[in-house]
Amino acid sequence: MRVKVFVSSRHGILDPQGRAVESALANLGFVGVSDVHVGRFIVLTLDTPSTDTAEETVRKMCDQLLVNPTIEDYRFEVESG
Amino acid sequence: MKWAIIRFPGSLDDRDALYALRDVLEQDASIIWHKDENLGGAECVVLPGGFSYGDYLRCGAIARFSPIMKSIARFAEAGGLVLGICNGFQILCESHLLPGALTRNGSLSFICENVTLRVENCRTPFTRLMSEGELVRLPIKHGEGRYVAPTEELRQMEERGQILLRYVDGNGHQNEAASSNASMHAIAGVANHRFNVFGLMPHPEHAVETMLGGIDGRKIFQSIARGMAG
Numbered sequence: 122m123r124v125k126v127f128v129s130s131r132h133g134i135l136d137p138q139g140r141a142v143e144s145a146l147a148n149l150g151f152v153g154v155s156d157v158h159v160g161r162f163i164v165l166t167l168d169t170p171s172t173d174t175a176e177e178t179v180r181k182m183c184d185q186l187l188v189n190p191t192i193e194d195y196r197f198e199v200e201s202g
Numbered sequence: 203m204k205w206a207i208i209r210f211p212g213s214l215d216d217r218d219a220l221y222a223l224r225d226v227l228e229q230d231a232s233i234i235w236h237k238d239e240n241l242g243g244a245e246c247v248v249l250p251g252g253f254s255y256g257d258y259l260r261c262g263a264i265a266r267f268s269p270i271m272k273s274i275a276r277f278a279e280a281g282g283l284v285l286g287i288c289n290g291f292q293i294l295c296e297s298h299l300l301p302g303a304l305t306r307n308g309s310l311s312f313i314c315e316n317v318t319l320r321v322e323n324c325r326t327p328f329t330r331l332m333s334e335g336e337l338v339r340l341p342i343k344h345g346e347g348r349y350v351a352p353t354e355e356l357r358q359m360e361e362r363g364q365i366l367l368r369y370v371d372g373n374g375h376q377n378e379a380a381s382s383n384a385s386m387h388a389i390a391g392v393a394n395h396r397f398n399v400f401g402l403m404p405h406p407e408h409a410v411e412t413m414l415g416g417i418d419g420r421k422i423f424q425s426i427a428r429g430m431a432g
Contacts, residue, residue: 130305134350135308135348137309137310137384138306186259187259191302191351192303192350
């Protein structure tokens, strides 16, 4: 299974990187850009038979290491095959 | 008094902490490798500054799983004193031995400067030789020092007096300019609710000799040592 984990700063937590990128985009002349956030993208291959097991394992990975719930939110995708 | 300074791969200030404790303050201090599991009878454990594991993933996130951290968690649970400086503070937050988290400075810049701090609670093992409202000068040098915690947790921490140090200006007033990393509530150092674990972004180990810019850092180490001496 190929797993993609998307980590972003938690809603309400100041994201200075997102803010800096947003103003850089505005400076380049891109109009109508708002709510920019910079996060982390983690991909991994997981050797496991079922999608359910994979999802459970990835959730544990996120809770224990990949994500700090105090400051970050996450979502993930599991692709079989 | 016996001190253990933990060295992780990427620790930088372990030797400075050793110098401050052993050579300047004449304490019985030694360095312990993070793969050890034995704290060697230490009465206070110091997690030094640096970039453990290259700050990969999040600052302190990988160091948290070093073998020695299990021993430190047990030691803290039993009431042992733990001091985390800079990266050590980040490791303690990642380990849940301290509340909150440290994120990228509001300015996105690495900050290296001397700051003024106000002592907010002197009834702790780490601040007992200081007085409430006292101003101290310590250096900071970090890119990820913006303290963040959920609003309700912050409220409880304030109520219990867990904020030990706050960034202030030279007159002791809190304002945006004085808190250069944009920490919530201008927090520079916090303790757990049992007051035996303390983490701070400023570096007391770099402020123990007049020649090197100040001696205010001594007060934290001496507070700890005085408490242990009875």
